[in-house]
Amino acid sequence: MSLRFFIFALLGSSFSFSHSAHAHFNLTDQDLTKYKVPTTPGLLNGKSPIVINKTKAIQLGKALFWDTNVGSNGVACATCHFHAGSDRRTVNQLNPGVLHLNNPLSSKRFDLPSNDGAPNHALKADDFPFFRHQQSNNKNSQVIFETDDVVGSAGVYLQKFKSINVNPEEADLCTPTGDPIYNIGNLQTRQVTKRNAPTVINAAFNRRNFWDGRANQEFNGVSVFGPRDVNAKIWIMQGGKPVSQKISLANASLASQALGPPMDMIEMSCNGRTFKDVAKKLLPQKPLSTQEIHAEDSVLASLREPSGLGLSNTYEELIKKAFNPIYWSGTEPVQKVQGTNYSQMEANFSFFFGLAIQLYESTLISDQSKLDLAIPNMKKTGATVPSNFTEIEKKGLGIFTDAHCNICHAGATFSAAVNYESNSPNAYQTNGSLSVDRIGIIPSNSDDHVDSTLADVGFFNTSVVPDEYDVGLGGTDPWGNPLSYAQQYVNYLRYGSKKLVDNFLVSSCDFTRSFVLDFNDNEMVEDKKNLAGCSTFLQDLGLALVPKPTVVKQESATLDQGRLSTLTTGAFKIPTLRNVELTGPYMHNGGMKSLEEVAAFYGRGGNVTNRRHPGTLVFDQGFTRDDINALAAFLKTLTDERVRWEKAPFDHPSIQVPNGHTQSANGNLMEDNYLMIPAVGKKGLPADKGSLMPFDAYLK
Ligand code: HEC
Numbered sequence: 001m002s003l004r005f006f007i008f009a010l011l012g013s014s015f016s017f018s019h020s021a022h023a024h025f026n027l028t029d030q031d032l033t034k035y036k037v038p039t040t041p042g043l044l045n046g047k048s049p050i051v052i053n054k055t056k057a058i059q060l061g062k063a064l065f066w067d068t069n070v071g072s073n074g075v076a077c078a079t080c081h082f083h084a085g086s087d088r089r090t091v092n093q094l095n096p097g098v099l100h101l102n103n104p105l106s107s108k109r110f111d112l113p114s115n116d117g118a119p120n121h122a123l124k125a126d127d128f129p130f131f132r133h134q135q136s137n138n139k140n141s142q143v144i145f146e147t148d149d150v151v152g153s154a155g156v157y158l159q160k161f162k163s164i165n166v167n168p169e170e171a172d173l174c175t176p177t178g179d180p181i182y183n184i185g186n187l188q189t190r191q192v193t194k195r196n197a198p199t200v201i202n203a204a205f206n207r208r209n210f211w212d213g214r215a216n217q218e219f220n221g222v223s224v225f226g227p228r229d230v231n232a233k234i235w236i237m238q239g240g241k242p243v244s245q246k247i248s249l250a251n252a253s254l255a256s257q258a259l260g261p262p263m264d265m266i267e268m269s270c271n272g273r274t275f276k277d278v279a280k281k282l283l284p285q286k287p288l289s290t291q292e293i294h295a296e297d298s299v300l301a302s303l304r305e306p307s308g309l310g311l312s313n314t315y316e317e318l319i320k321k322a323f324n325p326i327y328w329s330g331t332e333p334v335q336k337v338q339g340t341n342y343s344q345m346e347a348n349f350s351f352f353f354g355l356a357i358q359l360y361e362s363t364l365i366s367d368q369s370k371l372d373l374a375i376p377n378m379k380k381t382g383a384t385v386p387s388n389f390t391e392i393e394k395k396g397l398g399i400f401t402d403a404h405c406n407i408c409h410a411g412a413t414f415s416a417a418v419n420y421e422s423n424s425p426n427a428y429q430t431n432g433s434l435s436v437d438r439i440g441i442i443p444s445n446s447d448d449h450v451d452s453t454l455a456d457v458g459f460f461n462t463s464v465v466p467d468e469y470d471v472g473l474g475g476t477d478p479w480g481n482p483l484s485y486a487q488q489y490v491n492y493l494r495y496g497s498k499k500l501v502d503n504f505l506v507s508s509c510d511f512t513r514s515f516v517l518d519f520n521d522n523e524m525v526e527d528k529k530n531l532a533g534c535s536t537f538l539q540d541l542g543l544a545l546v547p548k549p550t551v552v553k554q555e556s557a558t559l560d561q562g563r564l565s566t567l568t569t570g571a572f573k574i575p576t577l578r579n580v581e582l583t584g585p586y587m588h589n590g591g592m593k594s595l596e597e598v599a600a601f602y603g604r605g606g607n608v609t610n611r612r613h614p615g616t617l618v619f620d621q622g623f624t625r626d627d628i629n630a631l632a633a634f635l636k637t638l639t640d641e642r643v644r645w646e647k648a649p650f651d652h653p654s655i656q657v658p659n660g661h662t663q664s665a666n667g668n669l670m671e672d673n674y675l676m677i678p679a680v681g682k683k684g685l686p687a688d689k690g691s692l693m694p695f696d697a698y699l700k
């Protein structure tokens, strides 16, 4: 396979390589049991830890994650993350591609041929994949079908928030506003997210979350954007009085992430609701009051109401047990908004919400797949291939390494987007603690120099869709700062005075040809002499690490010559491959229904050739049908049976999940159909009920 790699280079296209490209695949480094979820300093340790009872905080987090009362209209986090941590619903899951640039609202249509152009479509096997070529192994062959539509997750109806409902189990009071996209006749249907829902299992290892990395690794207590949101403050008791303060908690991307959906008017909220409104509604309530808790729930059993419905403590009681009183004990209102007073606990509700969910999600680690189970024995015997693998799985493993899948799907989570503080004995040495990697590109018309492109470690543009369908990591936050570290760095070089808004390390090595290629051995090798000058020339200046002035000068010159670029537009976070058998549909656009379709995609080297495609290692692999099946078979060895059977820690309360609409109306809204997901205890699903299945098994 590596031969093909070089043929590709010699054909005159650009050729690329990166530091991490040297990683040698050592299966025993894939041992997830050796990794620790990165800890958030000050959360559970220090003089005055934020969380005083971790068990209670996890109970609170699990309750908040599964409670359909958190959303305005019967939507929980789990509504879109109930199946192996992701979403396998098949009805009303289409978004017409609203992120497609320069595409006016009027042309945002549902494109699938089996669809009549309206929402509430029931997905069919034939709807996939979303890019179809005349020859499925040749991306340069004619495209016979393609769409900017996305398989996302159904959330709430588009409505304006009026107030919470005094009746605790009922939806918020909201006014339907009409919806230009999600309607059938005059009736509104639920809106659908702009991207596919990734799994929350093992997300605790990600440095940043979301496909475009916008869930900041530092938590500000109020929003997803960490230090970028300069007005974010929480209330902390000082000398007997609550004082508003900025906070920044490291390694807390999951807490940042959790503050997005509850106020998002597509995912969970009527437009205009605030976290304080949610606090007023939830604090006096008993969690999960309409949902069943299994008597053997691994986390919630001790709090279960005797009736089996909901928990016996209120949210307020749980917060008091879990969190340090300096965050909630104030007795006077701290804020008055439009005539309503808010207590310290209400004003800080987003802070508790994010951290409790992070602690719960940090328990969702799957490290007992077939591959994991083989590792101890491999370490003992020195075997390089798992002895419990079938022949086809072994073949698939070989293809996985030969085709360089492991360069991006690296390390124990099979994703280089991991937080480098997840310490492991051997893995990630090549990336070290870098957050921006430098990839060399030999321009096709040049044989004497190498350009470099900067990429955020853990993010790549693999040409699933054309760049303009979704810019991904190339996007900005609400204040106009780039989401990408690489782009921030380049802006820093260009406009020195512009502030860097994140903490990150840039690889500052200048590539030369001798650094990379050894054509004789068909291998990429490092020239140690050159490498000596290649490290992180950075100094710590408070908020961000910035390059030394000599480096800035040298880099700016390269930039001016047009020899330094960024690989950010259309790049997405490299997803974990653990449990990938169960987390379809695949890719940020949900455009592939099976692992075989994914393998075929890699076989043809992407769906399209985006501008920065040469910066990736995704190129025509010439897979045969057998190769595709073998690769899929290998990927299925990454499933943890506890995830498949929902055994602890993956057990959960019951949940009623909207899955498309009936033809009847509820005012201006179309009535829901539901999937009824039963409560499961720590021993998992009963054998006669069957296990979770891959996404395509649920398609008509
Ligand atoms: C309506 C569906 C929906 C709801 C409700 C929802 N999510 Fe998600 N979730 C998504 C989608 C879609 C994405 C990907 C969005 C993106 O990357 O732009 C996502 C991404 C995530 C991720 C990032 C995983 C990764 O690898 O990047 C986490 C963690 C997560 N959600 C947890 C939650 C939590 C916690 C809640 C509740 C507070 C929640 N979700 C509510 C649909 C949903």
Ligand code: HEC
Residues within 6 Å of the ligand: 400, 403, 404, 405, 406, 407, 408, 409, 459, 460, 461, 462, 464, 465, 572, 573, 574, 575, 576, 577, 580, 583, 585, 586, 587, 588, 589, 595, 598, 599, 602, 616, 617, 618, 631, 635
């Ligand atoms: C250059 C980095 C890179 C390489 C090499 C690579 N991948 Fe990926 N992979 C990604 C990125 C980035 C995504 C998400 C892309 C998107 O959604 O647009 C992805 C997505 C996937 C998914 C979908 C997962 C999900 O949950 O949606 C699978 C499966 C996968 N890759 C398997 C493989 C296999 C098998 C190979 C080797 C043939 C491979 N990858 C090579 C970066 C890479």
